[in-house]
Amino acid sequence: MSKYSRYTELVDKYREFLITAEKYIWRNPEIGYKEWKTSAYLEERFAELGYEVNRASNIPGFTAVYDTGREGPTVAVMGELDALVCSAHPESNPETGTVHACGHLVQVCIMLGTAAVMKAAGDDGTLCGRIKFVAVPAEETIDLEFRDRLIEQGVIKYVAGKIEFMYRGFFDDVDMAIMVHADSDPEKLFKMIDGYDGCITKHIVYKGVAAHAGGSPHLGVNALYAATLGIDACNSLRETFREWDHVRYHPIITQGGQAANAIPEIVKMDTCVRATTLDMILQTNVKINRALAASAAVGANVTIEDKPGNLPFHSSKLMNRMFEEVVEELFGKGKVIHGGWDTQSSDIGDLSSIMPVIQPLCMGAEGHQRGDDYRIADIEKAVINPTKAVVCLVVNLLSNNGEMAYRVIEEYKPLYTDKRDYFAEIDRIAIKKQLVVTNPDGSITLDFHNPNYHQKTEHISAVPEVTEE
Numbered sequence: 001m002s003k004y005s006r007y008t009e010l011v012d013k014y015r016e017f018l019i020t021a022e023k024y025i026w027r028n029p030e031i032g033y034k035e036w037k038t039s040a041y042l043e044e045r046f047a048e049l050g051y052e053v054n055r056a057s058n059i060p061g062f063t064a065v066y067d068t069g070r071e072g073p074t075v076a077v078m079g080e081l082d083a084l085v086c087s088a089h090p091e092s093n094p095e096t097g098t099v100h101a102c103g104h105l106v107q108v109c110i111m112l113g114t115a116a117v118m119k120a121a122g123d124d125g126t127l128c129g130r131i132k133f134v135a136v137p138a139e140e141t142i143d144l145e146f147r148d149r150l151i152e153q154g155v156i157k158y159v160a161g162k163i164e165f166m167y168r169g170f171f172d173d174v175d176m177a178i179m180v181h182a183d184s185d186p187e188k189l190f191k192m193i194d195g196y197d198g199c200i201t202k203h204i205v206y207k208g209v210a211a212h213a214g215g216s217p218h219l220g221v222n223a224l225y226a227a228t229l230g231i232d233a234c235n236s237l238r239e240t241f242r243e244w245d246h247v248r249y250h251p252i253i254t255q256g257g258q259a260a261n262a263i264p265e266i267v268k269m270d271t272c273v274r275a276t277t278l279d280m281i282l283q284t285n286v287k288i289n290r291a292l293a294a295s296a297a298v299g300a301n302v303t304i305e306d307k308p309g310n311l312p313f314h315s316s317k318l319m320n321r322m323f324e325e326v327v328e329e330l331f332g333k334g335k336v337i338h339g340g341w342d343t344q345s346s347d348i349g350d351l352s353s354i355m356p357v358i359q360p361l362c363m364g365a366e367g368h369q370r371g372d373d374y375r376i377a378d379i380e381k382a383v384i385n386p387t388k389a390v391v392c393l394v395v396n397l398l399s400n401n402g403e404m405a406y407r408v409i410e411e412y413k414p415l416y417t418d419k420r421d422y423f424a425e426i427d428r429i430a431i432k433k434q435l436v437v438t439n440p441d442g443s444i445t446l447d448f449h450n451p452n453y454h455q456k457t458e459h460i461s462a463v464p465e466v467t468e469e
């Protein structure tokens, strides 16, 4: 009998419980900071299992703790509550268009399963420390106007749920964190990730002058034309992006005009600037802002609102190795792919900037992530197997007086040893400014730097001097 069978057999016992939870959450998809039903459902299940639930109260999400009663490290097992908007999906909510097209429902079931099994297993005196279950809202960077309102109302300070939870102190007593995200691959069971890009989120507003599009267009300034020039100007930067910096820039127009017979006065765009390091994100962002400013200077103006998106994610190498070893022992060799660096971003990166974190991917999903054909096709691969792997990893971390957990902490070098330094850094990213400034003498200035990072990025301002030939 494997040393794990006491736990894996319990996971099998909770199979129906987890399938019911998965079905409920699939049928009740909610997007970031609106996951009230999802959170309430899980809170009830945790309470039934005998946990004391600490709610985030004015936003969805909660924490619950399994305490061995013995001194030791605290391992967080997380689950993200939020769904996405994809109204083309046949099973999306007909009113809101929301659907779990990124498979986050799988994560919360794995978290719930781990909580159930740890309670059911009871204390055999071999584990130390604590397991903190953290149900986090709002991982996806979407619906930004709603979140801006929450910020204005003082409900939240940060757009991303894990950052908000870090800010509220929910991770202050946590030493390391684990979350398993859904993915798809017909052959394998898990995929290990080295890390993700970080990003800045941008809200861009072009301002022109409205006029009658038929009768008096000469009196207008077309903000849509300025914005399309801005898209082209940013596209013309792409060959300056180096492969190894993994830069991504992908704007959308969220408002392109209001009436076809009027010259568009306001055009709104949302986007991210992603790259492998914060330094490269900041440098690329200055180039993007300069291109946006230059395009507006045809007679329009542009305001940018930059917000901290996510910091790059760096997985704990030791904890990834431990997870892989557990998977091999439970399911045999050759079940894991190594995914290397990925160019998406997640607020798990922010957490990884202050503590060791891993986010292995589990299979079992099918279709295109964010697409109309996405679904969880194999509950065994998506929920049951990963729950077994997470439970056994946690047991390994907290056995032998937490020997392996302490090694994970020792091996990992976080970007910030103090969370206050992390917040000081990301708070410097946030700016809102108009990029084209008209001077008293009639000349214009393109003012595209973030003043908080000007020293780091001022070399990007330099342009060639024109000399007489």
Ligand SMILES: [Zn+2]
Pocket (backbone or CB within 6 Å): 102, 103, 104, 181
């Ligand atoms: Zn996701």
